[in-house]
Amino acid sequence: MDCKTLITYLSDYIDRELDESLAAEARDHLATCPNCSIVLDSTQKMILMSKLTGQVAIPKARRERLWSEIEAAFNERNAAD
Amino acid sequence: MEQELIAALRQRDPAAFADVFATYSDKIYRLAVSLLHDEQAADGVVQDTFLALIEHIHTFEERASLATWLYRVAYNHAQTRLRHQRPQVDLDEWADDNIALPEKMIDWSTLPELLLTGEEAKAQIMTAISTLSPSLRAVFILRDVEELSTEATAEALGIQPGAVKVRLHRARLALRETLAGYFEEIRGEEWTAKH
Numbered sequence: 037m038d039c040k041t042l043i044t045y046l047s048d049y050i051d052r053e054l055d056e057s058l059a060a061e062a063r064d065h066l067a068t069c070p071n072c073s074i075v076l077d078s079t080q081k082m083i084l085m086s087k088l089t090g091q092v093a094i095p096k097a098r099r100e101r102l103w104s105e106i107e108a109a110f111n112e113r114n115a116a117d
Numbered sequence: 118m119e120q121e122l123i124a125a126l127r128q129r130d131p132a133a134f135a136d137v138f139a140t141y142s143d144k145i146y147r148l149a150v151s152l153l154h155d156e157q158a159a160d161g162v163v164q165d166t167f168l169a170l171i172e173h174i175h176t177f178e179e180r181a182s183l184a185t186w187l188y189r190v191a192y193n194h195a196q197t198r199l200r201h202q203r204p205q206v207d208l209d210e211w212a213d214d215n216i217a218l219p220e221k222m223i224d225w226s227t228l229p230e231l232l233l234t235g236e237e238a239k240a241q242i243m244t245a246i247s248t249l250s251p252s253l254r255a256v257f258i259l260r261d262v263e264e265l266s267t268e269a270t271a272e273a274l275g276i277q278p279g280a281v282k283v284r285l286h287r288a289r290l291a292l293r294e295t296l297a298g299y300f301e302e303i304r305g306e307e308w309t310a311k312h
């Protein structure tokens with residue numbers, strides 16, 4: 037496997053969706069290619085960091101206001117039936 | 118578990134409805150705010166989505182996935198608002214299927230944890246995600262932040278699983294490249310690609 041092919045399959049490799057023969061070729065390439073290893077490691081790190089950074093929540097005050105509006109709509113609809 | 122929840126929702130059980138809000142409001146908000154970059158508009162998407170749930174509860178099939186349904190409604194509402202915000206943006210522009218090969222080969226994954234998880238790094242990630250096109254961003258958020266499967270993401274966004282995979286791959290490589298540029302500056306040294 038060459039670098040270009042490895043990069044093409046990188047996401048499938050990360051998600052463990054390559055069939056075993058391709059995965060083995062990818063592992064062989066990674067074992068001998070520092071550049072592709074760096075791309076793999078840094079991509080995985082980026083995913084992990086995004087997971088952590090992405091966990092934002094609706095701030096409490098806005099969340100309470102949203103819920104009171106949505107709950108009112110729910111109750112109103114229930115009362116109408 | 119989900120079937121019981123849906124059954125309770127169909128009975129218009131207030132506790133079940135409150136449960137759904139507690140479980141999904143932040144998830145819906147994250148997708149919406151990442152697409153719209155506007156907290157107020159993202160709150161609006163959360164509201165639109167739950168109002169739609171109130172309207173459609175009785176048509177809900179017990180076999181359906183509540184999460185996928187909610188994401189799909191939220192995505193559609195976010196798209197509508199996005200078109201309104203920026204009418205010239207085509208959400209589905211992604212005809213270019215040439216994937217740019219990585220250029221920046223600095224090994225920043227071994228930087229000290231503090232540099233990688235600090236406020237500055239977080240801000241860099243948020244900025245990098247915001248530079249993706251909306252269609253790549255939606256896929257990246259659902260797959261890599263919310264950890265939905267390829268199939269669930271495809272269903273939520275109304276696209277084919279193959280398109281989810283292509284977009285996720287492009288999003289990851291683009292984000293990796295953007296962050297590599299940032300960490301390269303931090304480390305102040307360069308690795309040269311030899312291929």
Ligand SMILES: [Zn+2]
Nearest residue numbers: 038039069072
């Ligand atoms: Zn290589």
